[in-house]
Amino acid sequence: MHIPDGYLGPITYGSLWAAIIPLWVYASKKIKETMKASRIPLLAMASAFSFVIMMFNVPVPGGTTGHATGSTLIAILIGPWAASIALSIALIIQAIAFGDGGITAIGANCFNIAFAGVFGGYGIYRLISGFNPPSPPFIKGGQGGINSHLIGAGIGAYIGINISALLTAIELGIQPLIHTGADGSPLYSPFPLSITIPAIMIGNLLIFGIIEAVVTILVLIYLRKSHPELIRG
Amino acid sequence: MEIPEWLKKQSGVDSRQSTVIKRPKENFLDKTLRHVLSFTEDIMFNETVSAKRGILQGIEPRLKILSLIIFIIVLSLQRSIAGILIFLIVSLSLMSLSGIPLTLFLKRLLPVFLFTTIIAFPASFSFIVNGDPLLFLYRSDAPHNVGPIEIPAVISLTRQGVFSALTLIFRVITSVSILFLITLTTPPNRLIKTITYFMPGTLKSIVSVSYRYIFFLVQKVEQLIMGIKSRSISAVSVPVQQRLVASRIGLLFSLSLRLSNDLERAMEARGYNYKFEVKSSKFKVKDFSGADTIWVIVSIIFAGVMLWKSLE
Numbered sequence: 142m143h144i145p146d147g148y149l150g151p152i153t154y155g156s157l158w159a160a161i162i163p164l165w166v167y168a169s170k171k172i173k174e175t176m177k178a179s180r181i182p183l184l185a186m187a188s189a190f191s192f193v194i195m196m197f198n199v200p201v202p203g204g205t206t207g208h209a210t211g212s213t214l215i216a217i218l219i220g221p222w223a224a225s226i227a228l229s230i231a232l233i234i235q236a237i238a239f240g241d242g243g244i245t246a247i248g249a250n251c252f253n254i255a256f257a258g259v260f261g262g263y264g265i266y267r268l269i270s271g272f273n274p275p276s277p278p279f280i281k282g283g284q285g286g287i288n289s290h291l292i293g294a295g296i297g298a299y300i301g302i303n304i305s306a307l308l309t310a311i312e313l314g315i316q317p318l319i320h321t322g323a324d325g326s327p328l329y330s331p332f333p334l335s336i337t338i339p340a341i342m343i344g345n346l347l348i349f350g351i352i353e354a355v356v357t358i359l360v361l362i363y364l365r366k367s368h369p370e371l372i373r374g
Numbered sequence: 375m376e377i378p379e380w381l382k383k384q385s386g387v388d389s390r391q392s393t394v395i396k397r398p399k400e401n402f403l404d405k406t407l408r409h410v411l412s413f414t415e416d417i418m419f420n421e422t423v424s425a426k427r428g429i430l431q432g433i434e435p436r437l438k439i440l441s442l443i444i445f446i447i448v449l450s451l452q453r454s455i456a457g458i459l460i461f462l463i464v465s466l467s468l469m470s471l472s473g474i475p476l477t478l479f480l481k482r483l484l485p486v487f488l489f490t491t492i493i494a495f496p497a498s499f500s501f502i503v504n505g506d507p508l509l510f511l512y513r514s515d516a517p518h519n520v521g522p523i524e525i526p527a528v529i530s531l532t533r534q535g536v537f538s539a540l541t542l543i544f545r546v547i548t549s550v551s552i553l554f555l556i557t558l559t560t561p562p563n564r565l566i567k568t569i570t571y572f573m574p575g576t577l578k579s580i581v582s583v584s585y586r587y588i589f590f591l592v593q594k595v596e597q598l599i600m601g602i603k604s605r606s607i608s609a610v611s612v613p614v615q616q617r618l619v620a621s622r623i624g625l626l627f628s629l630s631l632r633l634s635n636d637l638e639r640a641m642e643a644r645g646y647n648y649k650f651e652v653k654s655s656k657f658k659v660k661d662f663s664g665a666d667t668i669w670v671i672v673s674i675i676f677a678g679v680m681l682w683k684s685l686e
Contacts, residue, residue, distance in 0.1 A: 145486075146549030147542060151450055169576070181576065182637035185583035186630040192584075193591040196413070197623055198405040200615045206402045211623075218627065230581055237439075237569050238562065238585065239416065240553045244446050317503075325505065326534035328453055328541060331497035359620030360627065368628050 142210070142302075142309055142345075143232075143250050146243030150320035150329045153312055158248030164256055165229065171222040187219050187227035192235065199352045207349050209356040210254060212305070213262030213298035217361070221263040228255035253308040262301020269293030291358050298357035299350040306345035310337040402615060403603050410596045417589075419478070423558045428472030430559035434666045435568045441673040442556050446549055448677045451684040455537070458544045460680065465551040472559050482554060483547055490546045494539040498531050505534030587633065591626060598622040 149157075172184070194211040201207065216224035229251045236242040242250055270293035314334030317327040330337070400408070424431060430438055449461045469479050497503050499511075507530035517527050557565065566585045570578040602618055610618075662670075 145546055146446060147546035181579055182583060182634040185580045186587060186634035188584040189587040189591050190627055190630040192588050193595055194623055196406060196409045196595055197619050198402040199619050200402040200612050202612050206405055230584055234585055238565055240557045244443055245450050322453060324534055327503060327538045331503050331538040331542060355616055356620055359617055360624040363621045363624035
């Protein structure tokens with residue numbers, strides 16, 4: 142889902158940089174309000190964790206494997222604003238230090254995965270679980286108990302990753318509309334929305350969304366069993 | 375000592391027939407290990423190449439990274455294949471002058487090239503990018519449907535489509551090649567220090583700590599996966615496999631949490647004040663070498679000319 146350099150034109154990637162910078166500033170303010178300064182190591186570790194989680198290959202029926210982004214999971218575990226910053230840092234390190242993902246597309250990737258994916262998934266989770274968050278990283282089951290918490294987390298993770306995928310598809314699909322040469326040739330991603338949306342969404346709706354939901358639910362079940370101090374139903 | 379009878383018996387497999395060994399299919403554990411291995415290999419390769427003597431290794435890292443990022447931005451503004459190819463030639467020349475072996479550089483670019491070509495190739499056809507036909511592949515009197523798919527009356531390679539596909543391929547591989555110049559010519563620790571130079575104080579600390587612990591957690595992933603592999607004696611169902619992976623991710627999270635608590639206590643024990651901001655040394659012209667000055671002048675002229683040409 143990472144967009145590399147070259148697929149987005151300057152108007153699109155410039156707009157997404159302009160959108161993500163105020164969000165980073167606001168997220169930093171929210172973190173200062175809700176998190177003690179001494180929790181800086183937690184943010185750093187969450188960022189390293191979100192980088193590494195993408196290395197795990199998760200099997201799905203049919204012999205295919207895929208990886209999870211863990212965006213909703215991390216939002217549930219450390220709070221959405223902290224998760225947004227942690228995932229953004231992971232994406233920036235991935236792009237610049239490891240050459241994975243584009244420099245110009247950092248704004249777009251952070252907006253799609255670290256902001257829209259995190260808040261979309263976390264919002265659905267809150268809605269379903271009716272969960273009132275105490276200070277992260279401690280989380281509790283919502284009003285409906287641990288089952289609503291797990292169902293909310295699974296559905297939230299599924300929707301969260303699909304929101305990120307849909308935004309990616311839209312950003313790629315609008316390129317032929319806004320960036321063309323004098324003879325009408327597309328200068329960046331040449332595929333229209335009628336192709337990018339099904340091409341990206343089918344895989345995410347059928348495989349990667351399910352992987353994200355399964356991983357989120359199973360990790361929370363594991364943490365509930367092995368670290369009950371983190372999750373109470 | 376006498377050899378037991380059962381050991382003297384020949385097995386049913388004829389050694390002459392068993393020369394073809396079927397490679398076992400790569401499972402989810404092997405794929406994860408492959409990712410970990412390729413990550414480690416890349417880092418070791420970057421460290422080796424960045425330690426070589428070469429033109430880019432000798433430039434002040436902040437100046438080099440800033441100028442190469444500006445190159446990527448100006449490249450993204452190019453509207454012609456010729457403009458993009460100039461950047462590719464510059465990138466390959468810098469690679470050669472920096473002592474990076476061409477074969478290794480191309481080996482790293484090959485997956486990007488193949489992936490982008492597969493994605494871009496369909497754009498050459500009229501059903502994606504309509505335009506002036508270059509080569510007719512299919513013609514009929516009228517469009518018709520095959521199931522839910524509508525087959526157009528004419529399918530051809532179009533001039534605009536081929537231009538779009540080539541533009542995308544060259545733009546992507548050139549951007550990636552410039553990005554590789556950054557990662558291959560800057561030692562990883564210097565690279566992260568340079569990235570954080572442009573960030574505010576608190577973020578600087580988070581990124582630095584995060585970068586260091588990525589390597590530790592990647593090593594843990596390898597150990598966790600090897601642990602599952604060494605305990606596996608037969609194939610298990612997909613839900614069990616998923617639980618195995620999820621439990622390791624959970625374990626990794628609890629480990630990360632414990633590490634962050636340890637780190638927090640260690641920082642406090644050493645009197646770390648969280649309001650303290652690490653000040654980076656400022657850009658001072660007198661600190662720059664002659665090579666840095668020449669690099670800056672040449673970069674500004676090149677980026678300026680290419681920007682001007684792209685706006686024409």
